[in-house]
Amino acid sequence: MKHKWISSLRYKQIFVLIFGAVVSFGMYFAAQAFGDYLISRNHMNxxxxxxxxxxxxxxxxxxxxxxxxxxxxxxxxxxxxxxxxxxxxxxxxxxxxxxxxxxxxxxxxxxxxxxxxxxxxxxxxxxxxxxxxSEIKWYNLVTYASWGVFFLFLFVILIFYNHRIIARIMLLSREVSLIEKGDLEQPIFYKGNDEISLLAKNADNMRNSLITRYQSEKEAWEANSELITSISHDIRTPLTSLIGYLEILDSKSYHSEEQFDKYIKSCKEKSIQLKDLSDRLFQYFLVFGKERILMQMDTFDAKILLQQLFMEYVFDLGNLGFNVKTEFVEQSCSITADIQYLRRLFDNLFSNVRKYAGVDGPVIVNSHIAGNDLIITVTNEIRRDSTFLESTNIGLKTCQKIAEQMNGTFEIEKNGTDFTVRVTFPLESVREE
The missing domain is CATH 3.30.450 (Beta-Lactamase)
Structure with missing residues (x-):
């Protein structure tokens, strides 16, 4: 199709040239015949x-x-x-x-x-x-006039065709200039499948892409504004309370040890609330930010690293009543990752388990080698009331972006009752080959 579009305008030019030549030759013979008729009637009688x-x-x-x-x-x-x-x-x-x-x-x-x-x-x-x-001079004159008619018609046909081409180009130029001036609502007209039509179609696609991008940026700007307004309000309330509790503790205005413990507990709760809000803000800008994440990539033994990371999460889930089953990779293998962002990835992943997993079903944590990749899966049963819980999936989107920037993949699979996350990292030994 591409080669057809590239050559179609040339084919049209050849066709118009042949058509013009045929029409012009027809007019040539018609003029010749008419001239011969006039000579026979007026001069040769x-x-x-x-x-x-x-x-x-x-x-x-x-x-x-x-x-x-x-x-x-x-x-x-x-x-x-x-x-x-x-x-x-x-x-x-x-x-x-x-x-x-x-x-x-x-x-x-x-x-x-x-x-x-x-x-x-x-x-x-x-x-x-x-x-x-003397009729010879009249026949010669008719021949010259016939050739004049031939070139006149050929010239008119070619000029008419070129005028149409130039008119299409000028129309496209005016429509593109409207886009340059910011008028994106005016569609760009295109018809046919030659190069000019293809150019007009691409320009109209560009216009639609600009509209989509501006709309997305507008929505993102509005979402950012709403998020900043919301989080600013959410942060102000616990921060004000935290400052008040700290002032009481600093001035020793409490009356008993029980009251002291109560203020300490309240400070801890407000600090955790602030941490959750700051994590939410970080995740949002991590997902929707345009810049790539700056990572400090190092090579680690995945067998040791995963056991160290997962045991902490497994212990926390066990304390919350979850039945956790683990199966770690048994052979040593190396992956390249940023340890801080890798920890944040699994923080978000297991935080999602704590919020939306059913306590009655098992949580299965598995890591194994498949071909040239290290595959980590976390499977849990979905809580029956999880549909009523508010979720923006920001945490999972954060996990996906972190995994992709470490040359890995992040996949989600739902089958009705179970929820599975699959994280894949390429093995370092294979990448070096």
Whole structure:
């Protein structure tokens, strides 16, 4: 399709050129036929031909009588012949030709030469035959005019086609200039499948992409504004309470140890609340930010690293009543990762388990090697009331972005009752090969 689009305009140009040539040749032959018809009707009819021959004979006879030309004076006779371009003069003395000159045409053999006049020269009377070929100049004129018609029609057809091409280009230029000025609502017209249509179609696709991008940026800006407003309000409340509790503790305004413990507990709760809000804000900008995450990539033994990371999460889930089953990779293998972001990935992942997993079902944590990849899966049963819990999936989107920037993948699978997350990292030994 691409090659067809690339060459279609050239094909159209060739077609228009052939079409113009055919039409122009048709007009050429039509003009030729019309000119021949006019010559036959007005110049070659019997009356007109007889009149011209009579005029030539009278002119020649008057010339001979006026200048007393002798039949032997070839120079004077030739002078008259030269002044009459399309005639052929023959002078007879009986059956003997004593002079002939003029414009010769092979068609003369078929001419009726019976129109012979006896003319008195200064040295005797001789028979003179004059043949007229003046139609030659008219046929030549018709031929030149026919070629003029041919080139005129060809020129008009090509100019008309080029005018249409230029008009399409100018229309496209005006429509693109509207986009440049910021008017994205005006669609760009395109029709056909040549290069100009393809260019117009791509320009219209670009216009639609700009509209989509501006709409997305507008929505993102509005979402950012709402998020900042919401989180600013959410942060202000626990922060104000935290500052108040700290001021009480700092001024020792409590009255008992129980009250002291209560304030300490409240400070801890407000601190955890602030941490959750800051994590939420960080995750949001991590997911929707345009910049890549700056990571400090190092090589780790995945067998040791995963056991250290997962045991802490497994212990926390066990304390919350979850039945956790683990199966770690048994052989040593190396992966390249940023340890802080890797920990954040699993923080979000197991936080999602704590919020949305059912306590009755098992939580299965598995890591194994498949081909050239290290695959980590976490499977849990979905809580029956999880559909009523508010979720923006920001945590899972954060996990996906972190995994992809560490050259891995992050996949989610739901089958109705179970929820599975699969994280894949390429093995370092294989990447070096």
């Amino acid at each position: 019997e009356e007109a031909a007889w009149k011209r021959l009579t005029n030539y004979q009278n002119s020649f006879e008057n010339y001979i009588n006026k200048y007393q030309v002798s039949v032997k004076n070839v120079r004077s006779i030739s002078k008259w012949v030269k002044n009459h371009k399309y005639v052929y003069v023959t002078i007879f003395n009986g059956n003997e030709i004593i002079y002939e000159s003029g414009y010769w045409n092979d068609a003369y053999a078929s001419y009726d030469t019976a129109t012979i006049r006896d003319i008195a020269f200064s040295d005797g009377t001789y028979s003179v035959s004059i043949i007229d070929s």
